[in-house]
Amino acid sequence: MTTTTFGLKYVTNVGFAADFGGRGFQLPSSMAIRADGVIFVVSRGKSSTKNSNGIQMVTKNHDFLGQIGTYGAGLGGMMWPTSVVLDSDENLYLADEYFNKVTKYDREGNPLTEWGTKGSGNGQFNQPSGLLIQDQLIYLVDSRNNRIQMYSLDGDFQGQWGSEGDGEGEFNIPWGISDDSEGNIYVADWRNDRIQKFDSNGNYISAIGEGDTSVLDRPSDVAVDPDGNIYVTDWGSQRLLVLDQSGSILETKRGEADLNPWSMEYLSSQDDERKARESFIPVYKADTEDPSEVSARMEPYFWDPVAVELDQDGTVYVLETGRHRFQIFERI
Amino acid sequence: MTTVHSRQEALLMAHLLRRAGFGATPYEMDRALSMGYQAVLDDLLNPDHPDVIPDDLIRRYHVDQSDLRSGGGAHWVYRLVMTDTPLREKICLFWHRVFATGTTKLIQNRVVTNQIDMFREHGMGRFDDLLVELSRDPAMIMWLDNQDNHGSNINENYGREILELFSMGVGNYSEDDIKETARAFTGWRVVNPDYMSIRMRNNTARPYGYMSWQFEYDDDDHDDGEKIILGQKGKWNGEDAVRIICEQDATARFVARHLYHFFVADELPVPQWPHEEPRDPEAIDVLCKSYFENNHDIGAMLRTLFESDFFKDAGSRYARIKSPSEMVIGTMRLAGPIDLPSEETYMADAACANMGQALMRPPSVEGWQGGTEWINTGAYVERVNFAGRILNDSDKQGVRDIIDRIKALSDRQTITSDELVDNCLEVLGPLEVLDTTRHGLKNYASKFGDLKWSDQSLSSEFDRAAVAIIQLVVSSQEYQTI
Numbered sequence: 164m165t166t167t168t169f170g171l172k173y174v175t176n177v178g179f180a181a182d183f184g185g186r187g188f189q190l191p192s193s194m195a196i197r198a199d200g201v202i203f204v205v206s207r208g209k210s211s212t213k214n215s216n217g218i219q220m221v222t223k224n225h226d227f228l229g230q231i232g233t234y235g236a237g238l239g240g241m242m243w244p245t246s247v248v249l250d251s252d253e254n255l256y257l258a259d260e261y262f263n264k265v266t267k268y269d270r271e272g273n274p275l276t277e278w279g280t281k282g283s284g285n286g287q288f289n290q291p292s293g294l295l296i297q298d299q300l301i302y303l304v305d306s307r308n309n310r311i312q313m314y315s316l317d318g319d320f321q322g323q324w325g326s327e328g329d330g331e332g333e334f335n336i337p338w339g340i341s342d343d344s345e346g347n348i349y350v351a352d353w354r355n356d357r358i359q360k361f362d363s364n365g366n367y368i369s370a371i372g373e374g375d376t377s378v379l380d381r382p383s384d385v386a387v388d389p390d391g392n393i394y395v396t397d398w399g400s401q402r403l404l405v406l407d408q409s410g411s412i413l414e415t416k417r418g419e420a421d422l423n424p425w426s427m428e429y430l431s432s433q434d435d436e437r438k439a440r441e442s443f444i445p446v447y448k449a450d451t452e453d454p455s456e457v458s459a460r461m462e463p464y465f466w467d468p469v470a471v472e473l474d475q476d477g478t479v480y481v482l483e484t485g486r487h488r489f490q491i492f493e494r495i
Numbered sequence: 496m497t498t499v500h501s502r503q504e505a506l507l508m509a510h511l512l513r514r515a516g517f518g519a520t521p522y523e524m525d526r527a528l529s530m531g532y533q534a535v536l537d538d539l540l541n542p543d544h545p546d547v548i549p550d551d552l553i554r555r556y557h558v559d560q561s562d563l564r565s566g567g568g569a570h571w572v573y574r575l576v577m578t579d580t581p582l583r584e585k586i587c588l589f590w591h592r593v594f595a596t597g598t599t600k601l602i603q604n605r606v607v608t609n610q611i612d613m614f615r616e617h618g619m620g621r622f623d624d625l626l627v628e629l630s631r632d633p634a635m636i637m638w639l640d641n642q643d644n645h646g647s648n649i650n651e652n653y654g655r656e657i658l659e660l661f662s663m664g665v666g667n668y669s670e671d672d673i674k675e676t677a678r679a680f681t682g683w684r685v686v687n688p689d690y691m692s693i694r695m696r697n698n699t700a701r702p703y704g705y706m707s708w709q710f711e712y713d714d715d716d717h718d719d720g721e722k723i724i725l726g727q728k729g730k731w732n733g734e735d736a737v738r739i740i741c742e743q744d745a746t747a748r749f750v751a752r753h754l755y756h757f758f759v760a761d762e763l764p765v766p767q768w769p770h771e772e773p774r775d776p777e778a779i780d781v782l783c784k785s786y787f788e789n790n791h792d793i794g795a796m797l798r799t800l801f802e803s804d805f806f807k808d809a810g811s812r813y814a815r816i817k818s819p820s821e822m823v824i825g826t827m828r829l830a831g832p833i834d835l836p837s838e839e840t841y842m843a844d845a846a847c848a849n850m851g852q853a854l855m856r857p858p859s860v861e862g863w864q865g866g867t868e869w870i871n872t873g874a875y876v877e878r879v880n881f882a883g884r885i886l887n888d889s890d891k892q893g894v895r896d897i898i899d900r901i902k903a904l905s906d907r908q909t910i911t912s913d914e915l916v917d918n919c920l921e922v923l924g925p926l927e928v929l930d931t932t933r934h935g936l937k938n939y940a941s942k943f944g945d946l947k948w949s950d951q952s953l954s955s956e957f958d959r960a961a962v963a964i965i966q967l968v969v970s971s972q973e974y975q976t977i
């Protein structure tokens with residue numbers, strides 16, 4: 164019998180703390196990768212720097228291509244964006260949990276339409292947190308209503324499943340959503356510390372990370388490769404976990420970002436910071452076991468990993484809210 | 496069986512819950528009266544459970560509070576409003592005022608939040624332990640430049656302030672003591688001191704956001720020579736300096752006067768203390784005695800204070816002007832719990848700032864003086880507007896409860912406007928007010944006439960009248976005191 168060892172190696176990272184807009188991100192919450200390699204990263208921004216809101220377009224080679232959408236209530240605007248996804252025509256869809264709406268943009272970034280209001284009825288949301296498009300259906304994680312809703316690509320309600328709880332098919336403030344090559348759907352059931360797997364009609368299949376001994380701690384997002392390996396941004400433990408279908412851990416990553424070209428360019432213009440950084444120790448023994456605080460101290464580590472995406476080559480992208488960047492890994 | 500409590504018991508309990516907490520909702524008041532004063536005090540001093548705060552929810556929905564730059568005050572506001580261990584939070588506010596550390600210089604919020612967490616853990620323990628933790632606290636180290644305090648070249652800043660502002664007060668030490676204390680704290684710094692200092696000075700989040708700080712002791716940078724601190728000679732390190740400081744009578748008196756100022760009655764501003772006797776010298780003596788008899792334990796001093804005649808005396812009630820945070824948090828707790836995510840915590844944090852107490856942004860290392868400093872025309876208007884805004888919705892859980900209890904105090908389905916005022920003052924405290932205030936409230940309420948709630952229309956009308964009176968009560972002069 165041949166055993167295949169799973170492994171990931173760090174390649175680079177893309178990002179920069181863009182306080183006032185421009186090249187970089189500000190508290191990014193979601194990302195989507197287009198077939199031509201353009202990566203859409205949505206910045207949640209912060210109330211004091213409104214122009215940092217938007218969908219930034221970059222490549223994994225550190226090209227910055229501009230921005231779609233801005234802060235605001237009008238068509239195309241956003242305030243607390245949570246999830247971005249592409250359809251097969253390369254239109255872009257953005258969920259916003261402040262406005263409780265989904266906005267659809269065309270390939271050029273022009274807003275086409277939006278739908279959604281706050282509520283718990285059909286076609287209403289209470290803080291949408293994740294989007295998935297499969298065939299001609301949008302699956303939307305309606306986080307505070309603890310359910311998954313389905314829509315047509317123009318926003319017509321098609322169905323729903325789920326309710327509050329910790330049983331099969333129940334949720335506790337779910338977050339991200341993804342699917343596998345067979346069309347099964349995986350939901351990061353955040354406060355139940357598990358990933359639930361459903362068929363495309365919402366029928367429960369299985370779960371990873373059940374109960375008090377769960378290997379997961381507040382998972383925020385999930386992705387599945389063609390081999391069925393499950394990638395989880397384990398937000399609570401601040402790690403990327405890769406698991407097989409039985410839930411066994413194949414790989415764990417804590418993050419290992421170094422200075423990317425945008426950062427080095429910045430430091431080259433800041434003489435005092437560059438010199439002081441010569442004696443900088445990026446990772447040291449922390450005197451706390453709180454993963455979030457450790458992440459806040461160690462620059463290379465993931466800090467609030469909120470999204471994991473795979474591109475068509477199987478390259479892994481992990482987006483971190485706290486560090487305004489995504490780290491890229493490849494299979495060994 | 497219904498237990499009837501005397502009015503004096505109720506007034507004293509309300510006094511304790513205002514001072515050792517943020518006032519009581521009617522439900523909390525019922526519970527406290529059923530437990531009795533001593534049991535409530537035991538519970539306040541020794542909460543048997545950790546304070547539960549849904550940190551995961553806060554971090555998920557208020558991502559700026561997970562990041563370091565902003566939201567620290569709002570984060571704390573959530574805990575202050577929702578806590579069921581109010582004295583533990585109150586003592587954090589107390590030490591935040593004494594050991595004032597601010598984001599104005601530090602730029603980032605998280606390290607100050609971490610400092611408040613440290614107060615939560617050590618704030619009611621031994622003063623020695625608290626001072627050691629304070630000296631190791633990264634926010635304090637950067638706030639007072641101790642990362643620049645080297646064995647070969649001392650920076651006196653922390654050595655001076657630990658003596659002047661944090662433990663003994665002006666006039667109880669010499670300039671040599673400052674230098675020698677500073678020498679004892681050489682080598683007490685944060686990890687990566689140079690880079691962290693420059694980032695702070697440049698106020699930059701680049702390239703990858705802020706970084707939290709960690710304490711580090713550098714033995715190579717410590718001056719291990721002999722020192723004389725407050726008359727004691729030895730090769731002292733920082734822990735030794737703290738031990739020597741905590742043995743001093745002046746330290747006991749300084750801590751005692753601060754506790755009296757915060758929990759009993761407004762004192763003169765701290766800078767005047769070296770020149771003016773305490774408001775109640777005997778009370779300070781009692782607290783000093785407790786300090787030494789209980790191994791410098793702050794919790795024991797608080798027990799002494801809350802069990803004392805000088806605290807229980809009717810003259811101590813309403814002898815302090817509410818700080819903005821006490822005003823804001825107390826009013827929000829009356830209105831009911833906060834949902835997440837919510838803009839309310841940000842609004843409340845901003846309201847505190849507008850009233851003169853920006854949490855985590857004290858005006859200087861001397862903190863806030865309190866007392867009459869809290870009240871001026873602008874601040875009073877802000878107080879009235881805030882309280883009125885928070886309590887204007889009869890559907891809010893807390894407001895609903897207040898209204899229902901106002902009704903329940905009447906054995907009929909009707910109430911006079913005078914009764915409405917009396918019942919409202921009873922439910923909101925009991926709140927003791929001057930006769931002129933009560934008369935003014937009744938005069939205003941008279942426009943409502945007799946009120947009923949026998950059908951939905953009348954009930955809505957009653958709700959509107961009750962909310963109007965509640966809003967007027969929280970605008971009163973008496974509600975501004977504690």
